[in-house]
Amino acid sequence: NAGVMQNPRHLVRRRGQEARLRCSPMKGHSHVYWYRQLPEEGLKFMVYLQKENIIDESGMPKERFSAEFPKEGPSILRIQQVVRGDSAAYFCASSPLGTSGSTDTQYFGPGTRLTVL
Amino acid sequence: TQLLEQSPQFLSIQEGENLTVYCNSSSVFSSLQWYRQEPGEGPVLLVTVVTGGEVKKLKRLTFQFGDARKDSSLHITAAQPGDTGLYLCAGVQTGANNLFFGTGTRLTVIP
Numbered sequence: 772n773a774g775v776m777q778n779p780r781h782l783v784r785r786r787g788q789e790a791r792l793r794c795s796p797m798k799g800h801s802h803v804y805w806y807r808q809l810p811e812e813g814l815k816f817m818v819y820l821q822k823e824n825i826i827d828e829s830g831m832p833k834e835r836f837s838a839e840f841p842k843e844g845p846s847i848l849r850i851q852q853v854v855r856g857d858s859a860a861y862f863c864a865s866s867p868l869g870t871s872g873s874t875d876t877q878y879f880g881p882g883t884r885l886t887v888l
Numbered sequence: 889t890q891l892l893e894q895s896p897q898f899l900s901i902q903e904g905e906n907l908t909v910y911c912n913s914s915s916v917f918s919s920l921q922w923y924r925q926e927p928g929e930g931p932v933l934l935v936t937v938v939t940g941g942e943v944k945k946l947k948r949l950t951f952q953f954g955d956a957r958k959d960s961s962l963h964i965t966a967a968q969p970g971d972t973g974l975y976l977c978a979g980v981q982t983g984a985n986n987l988f989f990g991t992g993t994r995l996t997v998i999p
Contacts, residue, residue: 775930804986813976814931816986827985862930864987876921877987879930 773798775865775880783886790850790857792883796865803846804877805838808860820846853887860884891915892977892990900996901967909962909993911977918982920960922951925974925992934962967997 776795784790796803805817816830820840831838835853840846850857861884864877892913901907911920919938923931935944937953937960944951948971950963960977974994978987 777930806987806989813991814978814987814989816988819985830986876933876936878933879923881928881930884928 775800775863775878777861777863777880777883779883780881781884781886783888784853785888786854787852790853790885790887792848792850792861792863792885793845794848794863794865794880795845796863797867797878800865800867800878802866803840804864804866805846805848806862806864806879808862808882810859814862817848850885853885855887858885858887891988892979894975894977894990894993896993897991898994898996900998903968903997903999904966907964907967907995909964909975909995910959911961911990912959913979914958915979915981916957917979918957920953920957920977920979921987922960922962923976923978925976931976931978964995967995969997969999971995972997 775797778793782790801822803820806814807817808814818831818838819827822840823842835851837849860882862882863880866877892911895910919936921936922934924934925931935946935951937951940955940957942953948965952961964971972995974992976992977990
Protein backbone atom coordinates (compact mmCIF):
# COMPACT_ATOMS: atom_id res chain seq x y z
CA ASN A 772 0.00 0.00 0.00
CA ALA A 773 1.76 3.11 -1.23
CA GLY A 774 2.10 6.02 1.14
CA VAL A 775 1.39 9.67 0.45
CA MET A 776 3.13 10.70 -2.74
CA GLN A 777 4.29 14.18 -3.61
CA ASN A 778 5.88 15.51 -6.75
CA PRO A 779 8.07 17.01 -7.70
CA ARG A 780 10.45 16.40 -4.79
CA HIS A 781 12.45 19.47 -5.74
CA LEU A 782 11.24 22.50 -7.66
CA VAL A 783 13.23 25.56 -8.68
CA ARG A 784 11.44 28.67 -9.86
CA ARG A 785 12.46 32.22 -10.64
CA ARG A 786 10.69 35.12 -8.99
CA GLY A 787 7.35 35.80 -10.66
CA GLN A 788 6.83 32.26 -11.98
CA GLU A 789 4.15 29.84 -10.87
CA ALA A 790 4.76 26.76 -8.75
CA ARG A 791 2.46 23.72 -8.81
CA LEU A 792 2.87 21.08 -6.13
CA ARG A 793 1.02 17.79 -6.36
CA CYS A 794 -0.08 15.37 -3.67
CA SER A 795 -1.65 11.94 -4.04
CA PRO A 796 -3.08 10.73 -0.71
CA MET A 797 -2.83 7.19 0.58
CA LYS A 798 -5.31 4.78 -0.95
CA GLY A 799 -8.66 5.09 0.78
CA HIS A 800 -7.89 8.52 2.25
CA SER A 801 -10.19 11.35 1.27
CA HIS A 802 -8.79 14.10 3.49
CA VAL A 803 -5.70 16.11 2.54
CA TYR A 804 -3.74 18.67 4.54
CA TRP A 805 -0.95 20.96 3.37
CA TYR A 806 1.79 22.22 5.69
CA ARG A 807 4.77 24.49 5.11
CA GLN A 808 8.14 24.21 6.82
CA LEU A 809 10.28 27.29 6.48
CA PRO A 810 14.05 26.93 7.02
CA GLU A 811 14.82 26.43 10.71
CA GLU A 812 11.12 26.63 11.62
CA GLY A 813 8.43 24.11 12.51
CA LEU A 814 5.64 22.86 10.30
CA LYS A 815 2.72 25.25 9.95
CA PHE A 816 -0.75 24.29 8.76
CA MET A 817 -1.94 25.86 5.52
CA VAL A 818 -5.12 24.22 4.26
CA TYR A 819 -7.40 21.21 4.75
CA LEU A 820 -9.38 19.75 1.84
CA GLN A 821 -11.78 16.96 1.12
CA LYS A 822 -12.69 15.86 -2.37
CA GLU A 823 -13.86 18.98 -4.26
CA ASN A 824 -14.13 21.04 -1.06
CA ILE A 825 -11.88 23.37 0.89
CA ILE A 826 -12.77 22.79 4.54
CA ASP A 827 -10.29 25.06 6.31
CA GLU A 828 -7.85 27.47 4.69
CA SER A 829 -7.11 29.53 7.79
CA GLY A 830 -3.36 28.99 7.43
CA MET A 831 -3.16 29.92 3.78
CA PRO A 832 -1.69 33.31 2.77
CA LYS A 833 -4.47 35.50 1.42
CA GLU A 834 -2.80 36.21 -1.90
CA ARG A 835 -1.05 34.12 -4.53
CA PHE A 836 -1.75 30.76 -2.84
CA SER A 837 -4.57 28.41 -3.77
CA ALA A 838 -5.34 24.73 -3.31
CA GLU A 839 -7.71 22.21 -4.82
CA PHE A 840 -8.55 18.54 -4.49
CA PRO A 841 -10.57 17.54 -7.53
CA LYS A 842 -12.86 14.54 -7.78
CA GLU A 843 -10.25 12.79 -9.88
CA GLY A 844 -6.52 13.24 -9.57
CA PRO A 845 -4.14 14.61 -6.99
CA SER A 846 -4.48 17.62 -4.73
CA ILE A 847 -2.69 20.69 -6.11
CA LEU A 848 -1.11 23.54 -4.17
CA ARG A 849 -0.52 26.46 -6.50
CA ILE A 850 1.66 29.46 -5.77
CA GLN A 851 1.44 32.28 -8.27
CA GLN A 852 4.13 34.92 -8.81
CA VAL A 853 6.53 33.26 -6.40
CA VAL A 854 8.85 35.36 -4.24
CA ARG A 855 12.04 34.36 -2.42
CA GLY A 856 10.14 34.11 0.86
CA ASP A 857 8.11 31.22 -0.58
CA SER A 858 11.22 29.02 -0.53
CA ALA A 859 10.37 26.22 1.87
CA ALA A 860 9.48 22.55 2.16
CA TYR A 861 5.80 21.91 1.50
CA PHE A 862 4.34 18.76 3.00
CA CYS A 863 1.09 17.06 2.27
CA ALA A 864 -0.63 14.71 4.73
CA SER A 865 -3.68 12.53 4.35
CA SER A 866 -6.11 10.80 6.67
CA PRO A 867 -9.08 8.51 6.09
CA LEU A 868 -11.31 10.63 8.30
CA GLY A 869 -11.40 14.28 9.28
CA THR A 870 -9.27 15.13 12.31
CA SER A 871 -11.72 17.52 14.00
CA GLY A 872 -11.00 16.37 17.52
CA SER A 873 -10.97 12.70 16.60
CA THR A 874 -7.99 10.45 17.10
CA ASP A 875 -7.49 10.04 13.38
CA THR A 876 -3.89 10.15 12.32
CA GLN A 877 -2.29 12.13 9.52
CA TYR A 878 0.33 10.46 7.35
CA PHE A 879 2.87 12.68 5.66
CA GLY A 880 4.44 12.62 2.23
CA PRO A 881 8.15 13.22 1.58
CA GLY A 882 7.58 16.88 0.73
CA THR A 883 8.39 19.21 -2.12
CA ARG A 884 11.33 21.52 -1.62
CA LEU A 885 10.68 24.78 -3.42
CA THR A 886 13.58 27.09 -4.14
CA VAL A 887 12.87 30.52 -5.56
CA LEU A 888 15.82 32.17 -7.26
CA THR B 889 3.31 32.60 20.07
CA GLN B 890 4.08 28.90 19.88
CA LEU B 891 1.32 26.58 20.98
CA LEU B 892 3.61 23.64 21.74
CA GLU B 893 7.06 24.15 23.19
CA GLN B 894 9.60 21.35 23.06
CA SER B 895 12.70 21.03 25.18
CA PRO B 896 15.52 20.69 24.79
CA GLN B 897 15.84 22.18 21.33
CA PHE B 898 19.12 20.36 20.69
CA LEU B 899 20.48 17.25 22.39
CA SER B 900 23.75 15.46 21.76
CA ILE B 901 24.45 12.31 23.74
CA GLN B 902 26.65 9.23 23.69
CA GLU B 903 25.39 5.87 22.49
CA GLY B 904 23.84 3.92 25.34
CA GLU B 905 22.65 6.93 27.35
CA ASN B 906 19.02 7.63 28.22
CA LEU B 907 17.18 10.83 27.36
CA THR B 908 13.83 12.53 27.74
CA VAL B 909 12.23 15.08 25.42
CA TYR B 910 9.39 17.27 26.67
CA CYS B 911 6.44 18.80 24.85
CA ASN B 912 4.51 21.43 26.82
CA SER B 913 1.51 23.64 26.26
CA SER B 914 -1.01 25.70 28.17
CA SER B 915 -3.73 24.34 25.87
CA VAL B 916 -5.60 21.06 26.06
CA PHE B 917 -5.35 18.62 23.16
CA SER B 918 -7.75 15.84 22.26
CA SER B 919 -4.81 13.82 20.96
CA LEU B 920 -1.10 14.21 20.61
CA GLN B 921 1.25 12.61 18.13
CA TRP B 922 5.01 12.17 18.02
CA TYR B 923 6.86 12.16 14.70
CA ARG B 924 10.46 11.70 13.67
CA GLN B 925 11.78 13.56 10.65
CA GLU B 926 14.97 12.72 8.78
CA PRO B 927 16.74 15.37 6.66
CA GLY B 928 15.02 15.77 3.30
CA GLU B 929 12.05 13.62 4.27
CA GLY B 930 8.56 14.05 5.69
CA PRO B 931 7.62 13.41 9.33
CA VAL B 932 7.08 9.73 10.13
CA LEU B 933 4.52 8.91 12.78
CA LEU B 934 5.83 7.18 15.91
CA VAL B 935 2.77 7.15 18.17
CA THR B 936 -0.60 8.74 18.94
CA VAL B 937 -1.73 9.25 22.54
CA VAL B 938 -5.31 10.09 23.36
CA THR B 939 -6.13 9.51 27.04
CA GLY B 940 -4.77 11.68 29.86
CA GLY B 941 -2.06 9.75 31.71
CA GLU B 942 -1.68 7.26 28.87
CA VAL B 943 1.70 5.57 28.46
CA LYS B 944 2.72 3.82 25.25
CA LYS B 945 5.89 1.89 24.56
CA LEU B 946 7.56 1.33 21.22
CA LYS B 947 10.66 -0.83 21.79
CA ARG B 948 13.12 1.52 23.55
CA LEU B 949 10.80 4.54 23.26
CA THR B 950 8.26 5.39 25.97
CA PHE B 951 5.62 8.05 25.37
CA GLN B 952 3.45 9.62 28.06
CA PHE B 953 0.49 11.96 27.78
CA GLY B 954 -0.03 14.27 30.73
CA ASP B 955 -3.05 13.79 32.97
CA ALA B 956 -4.48 17.13 31.88
CA ARG B 957 -3.69 16.43 28.21
CA LYS B 958 -1.55 19.56 27.97
CA ASP B 959 1.89 17.99 27.81
CA SER B 960 3.75 14.88 26.77
CA SER B 961 7.16 13.31 27.05
CA LEU B 962 9.27 10.95 25.02
CA HIS B 963 11.87 8.84 26.81
CA ILE B 964 14.49 6.86 24.91
CA THR B 965 16.43 4.15 26.69
CA ALA B 966 19.94 3.16 25.61
CA ALA B 967 20.03 5.52 22.64
CA GLN B 968 21.56 4.31 19.41
CA PRO B 969 23.01 6.25 16.45
CA GLY B 970 19.94 5.23 14.45
CA ASP B 971 17.81 7.32 16.82
CA THR B 972 19.43 10.49 15.45
CA GLY B 973 16.84 12.81 13.95
CA LEU B 974 14.36 15.61 14.52
CA TYR B 975 11.59 14.67 16.96
CA LEU B 976 8.34 16.57 16.65
CA CYS B 977 5.27 16.55 18.84
CA ALA B 978 1.97 17.63 17.29
CA GLY B 979 -1.41 18.11 18.89
CA VAL B 980 -5.00 18.26 17.74
CA GLN B 981 -7.37 20.60 19.55
CA THR B 982 -11.02 19.68 19.87
CA GLY B 983 -12.92 21.05 16.89
CA ALA B 984 -9.76 21.87 14.93
CA ASN B 985 -8.88 20.36 11.59
CA ASN B 986 -5.13 20.54 11.72
CA LEU B 987 -2.08 19.51 13.70
CA PHE B 988 -0.19 22.12 15.72
CA PHE B 989 3.46 21.18 15.65
CA GLY B 990 5.99 21.70 18.38
CA THR B 991 9.28 23.50 17.91
CA GLY B 992 11.18 20.22 17.53
CA THR B 993 14.09 18.53 19.30
CA ARG B 994 17.11 17.71 17.21
CA LEU B 995 18.79 14.62 18.66
CA THR B 996 22.29 13.44 17.79
CA VAL B 997 23.52 10.13 19.18
CA ILE B 998 27.28 9.79 18.97
CA PRO B 999 28.67 6.27 18.44
